[in-house]
Structure formats: C-alpha cells, structure tokens
Amino acid sequence: MGHIIINNLCKEYIDRRRVSRKPDGSRQAGTAIPVLDNVNLEFFDGELVCILGPSGCGKSTMLNIVAGFSEPTSGNVLINDKQITGPSADNIFVFQQNGLLPWMTVWQNVELGLRHIQDIEEKHEKIQEHIDMVGLENFERHYPYQLSGGMKRRAELARALVVNPDVLIMDEPFTGLDFLTHMKMREEVVNMHHLFGKSILIVTHDIDDALIMGDRVVVMSDRPAKVELNQKIEFSHPRSFVKQLGLRRLREDTFLMLGVSHAV
Ligand SMILES: Nc1ncnc2c1ncn2[C@@H]1O[C@H](COP(=O)(O)OP(=O)(O)OP(=O)(O)O)[C@@H](O)[C@H]1O
C-alpha cells in the first residue's frame, strides 16, 4: 500500500547570513525563506506521479519531507494513514544516483535490500530475478567501477525494487544519461511500474518524461512552491505525442505553464 496525503505543507529555511527586522522594528539574525506554501496533494496507491517545477522551487524539499529526511515548518504527510516523523526503511525507498556501494558487486548490492530474508534459496531467486529484470544477467560479479553509467543506474533500480517498498522516491533519476539510455530507462520504469504496481514519486525537469510516464502530473509554481496543476493522465501506454492528440495538447499547456511559449 502506498497512499500518500500531503496536508497544508509549509517549509521555510532560515538564511542566517541575512538580518531581518521583527514587527517591533528590532533587528534579528536570520531571514526566513519560504519554500513550500501550503501544499495539499493526494496520491493514490500504485500511482506513478511525476512532479515538475522551475529549478529551486522546492521539489526536492517536498520529496525529502515525504521521505522523512526533513521536517516541515507546518503541515504533515501521511503514508497509509500514518504520519511521517522520520525516515522509514520499511516502506519508503529513496532511489539515489551513485547509491551502489563501490566495494560490493552488483549481486551483493542487490542482496543488501534482502538482509531480512533467512531462506537462502528464496533470497537468491529474488536477487537473480531483479538482476535479470534490469538486463544485468552475466554482470552479477562485476563491481560498480566495471559498469557503464547506464548499467549502474539499472543496478540501482534493481536495488530499489528488490526492497519492495510501498513508495519509491526518485529525484531526477535520469540525469546524466545519454539519450538512448535515458529513453530505455524511462521505458523500464514504466514497465516495472506496471509489473509491480508500486507508488512512485519522480521529480523531473523533463516535461516529456513526466507526460510519457505519469499516471498523474503535478506542476509546482516558482518558490515558494504552490501546486499549479495536479492532473490525472489517462492516456494508454505506450504513449505517443504524435498519435495521442490530447497528450500533445497537454504537453503544449505544460510548456506554457512552465514559461516556455513554444513547445519544442
Ligand atoms: N538546507 C537548506 N538550507 C537553506 N536553504 C535551502 C536548503 N535546501 C534547499 N534550500 C533552498 O530551498 C529552495 C528549494 O530547494 P530545492 O532543492 O527543494 O529545489 P528544487 O525544486 O529541487 O530545485 P532543482 O530543480 O534545481 O533541483 C532553494 O532556493 C534552495 O536554495
């Protein structure tokens, strides 16, 4: 289960280098920088949600609060009706670039997510299944430095999925990949989402990624971020901007919303 409710979420950072004035005119050290401004969202179990917004608006801040790494200034986040008060390895997994341990092989890195399973046979089956799924069969004994950038990202994906989390959080997961690997990883994330039905939150700068992958797309405004758009996307997969006219229109609208007048 991965039902997420974000309630009246506000976050301010204090910039201690700046001095501000209190209402009575006296000086105080530090100025509050509002980043999230009363964000309310609900994501349903098994949705793949893509979050877009201008750089610096507060997307990573919001994901960090959902993951329990950072506390909100006010408001709260509920996952499966339980308020998030800190990181939880049980039901949330944060996909990280360079998240593989360099001194462990692909096999050992994936195995890390299954420490709780005692039955060796069951454990080995699961590890192999996930390694095969991301196309890394025959690379089980390789160390991260022996893999290409795209292969590393695949191993990271296997490492994330083997944990079988209720919620998978990915902050710009395709950054730095070449065009073809990017397209293939995107396809794999969609396929795996259909296979496993996990709730996935992805922050991306790429409007096409969001519209091709998402069951729902959220567009945030400039900082302090508010929700500008929260829309379910019901076009069938595989999606195409050429064949699905409605999707193409939504793409143009989203470009406009993010301040680009000509969708490229
Ligand atoms: N720990 C922190 N202390 C102070 N300010 C912070 C901190 N983390 C983030 N900020 C500020 O909060 C704002 C939002 O940052 P955040 O990283 O959430 O943006 P973002 O939407 O993820 O941006 P990008 O798309 O560039 O990754 C930025 O102005 C940033 O400078």
Ligand SMILES: [Mg+2]
């Ligand atoms: Mg960010």
